[in-house]
Amino acid sequence: MNSLTITRPDDWHLHLRDGAMLAGVLPYSAAHFSRAIIMPNLVPPVVTTADAAAYRNRIEMALPPGSTFQPLMTLYLTEATDADDVARGFQEGVVRAVKLYPAGATTNSQSGVRDIEKVVPVLERMAEIGMPLCIHGEVTDADIDIFDREAVFIERVLEPLRRRVPGLRVVMEHVTTKNGVDYVLANPKGLAATITTHHLIINRNAILAGGIRPHYYCLPVAKRETHRLALRAAATSGDARFFLGTDSAPHTDASKQTACGCAGIFSAINTMACLAHVFEEEEALDRLEAFTSLNGPAFYGLPPNEARMHLKRAADPIAFPPRIETGEGPVTVFDPMFPIHWFVADEAG
Ligand SMILES: NC(=O)N[C@@H](CC(=O)O)C(=O)O
Ligand SMILES: [Zn+2]
Numbered sequence: 001m002n003s004l005t006i007t008r009p010d011d012w013h014l015h016l017r018d019g020a021m022l023a024g025v026l027p028y029s030a031a032h033f034s035r036a037i038i039m040p041n042l043v044p045p046v047v048t049t050a051d052a053a054a055y056r057n058r059i060e061m062a063l064p065p066g067s068t069f070q071p072l073m074t075l076y077l078t079e080a081t082d083a084d085d086v087a088r089g090f091q092e093g094v095v096r097a098v099k100l101y102p103a104g105a106t107t108n109s110q111s112g113v114r115d116i117e118k119v120v121p122v123l124e125r126m127a128e129i130g131m132p133l134c135i136h137g138e139v140t141d142a143d144i145d146i147f148d149r150e151a152v153f154i155e156r157v158l159e160p161l162r163r164r165v166p167g168l169r170v171v172m173e174h175v176t177t178k179n180g181v182d183y184v185l186a187n188p189k190g191l192a193a194t195i196t197t198h199h200l201i202i203n204r205n206a207i208l209a210g211g212i213r214p215h216y217y218c219l220p221v222a223k224r225e226t227h228r229l230a231l232r233a234a235a236t237s238g239d240a241r242f243f244l245g246t247d248s249a250p251h252t253d254a255s256k257q258t259a260c261g262c263a264g265i266f267s268a269i270n271t272m273a274c275l276a277h278v279f280e281e282e283e284a285l286d287r288l289e290a291f292t293s294l295n296g297p298a299f300y301g302l303p304p305n306e307a308r309m310h311l312k313r314a315a316d317p318i319a320f321p322p323r324i325e326t327g328e329g330p331v332t333v334f335d336p337m338f339p340i341h342w343f344v345a346d347e348a349g
């Protein structure tokens with residue numbers, strides 16, 4: 001197959017940052033995606049509906065002229081989050097979901113939640129009104145091995161939390177393990193997971209074998225091959241509980257290529273091309289649309305986009321830029337380590 005037409009995709013997990021970085025990266029997401037769930041881990045984080053409305057406005061101001069890209073806003077859950085503010089934001093359509101970061105789990109998560117009991121009233125309110133909770137599912141205990149943190153989180157935090165607040169709709173963000181996939185498969189109601197492009201492509205060897213490669217370091221960290229294969233099977237299965245969240249997370253090269261580099265992979269530019277490659281490899285091109293364009297809207301209670309996207313396969317590999325320039329400095333683009341022949345034939349403005 002050399003071309004494919006799908007419903008225009010959405011990105012259900014995206015970091016756009018703010019200021020000069022926002023201006024530098026936003027056009028790439030807006031060129032391919034109609035909507036995206038925007039992560040709230042700014043400094044300081046997006047914690048109130050007013051913060052979310054102001055951030056949405058800054059995103060809209062940074063859009064290329066004529067773009068119809070729609071940012072779907074989230075709130076960063078803290079132990080001081082006000083349930084009334086959350087409910088108001090959801091009912092007014094300003095806020096689509098709340099994001100739970102365990103304190104210290106990832107980039108800018110210092111204000112995250114330490115004691116789940118403290119946020120139970122907010123979670124109960126969300127369950128009542130049908131508002132989804134997006135979770136960065138890793139424990140932060142120093143004595144838990146970094147490669148085990150997702151699996152341990154499911155057992156120790158996620159399962160008890162879901163029992164404590166039945167009816168809460170949960171998205172396990174960027175699942176990276178077979179444990180995560182199996183947990184979703186075993187729980188038919190109110191649970192879904194996003195999967196990133198890069199976790200379908202790299203395993204942990206990409207970061208560590210033959211030299212340390214900071215541009216493959218992200219959180220949750222890529223795991224061993226068996227996990228990558230489980231993620232591929234889930235993403236290409238067509239199962240409505242799995243959908244795309246690129247977790248495109250730009251950091252400048254200076255902040256990644258250093259003794260203590262930031263976690264995050266910037267993939268907005270070539271995500272759709274990489275995904276077409278992966279789904280072709282898995283003989284599942286007919287299920288790409290479910291993963292990128294249908295399952296996410298269904299979970300979030302939104303209609304799929306009316307617009308279409310045309311993907312084409314070129315005879316020669318596509319030359320994606322190795323990095324982009326932003327007002328904050330260069331940002332390296334995800335390199336899948338294989339030639340990509342697919343490209344998006346109709347980029348939006
Ligand atoms: N994924 C990452 O490695 N980094 C994200 C944070 C996150 O999604 O955990 C970031 O904001 O840089
Ligand atoms: Zn995360």
Ligand SMILES: [Zn+2]
Nearest residue numbers: 015039247249
């Ligand atoms: Zn993220």
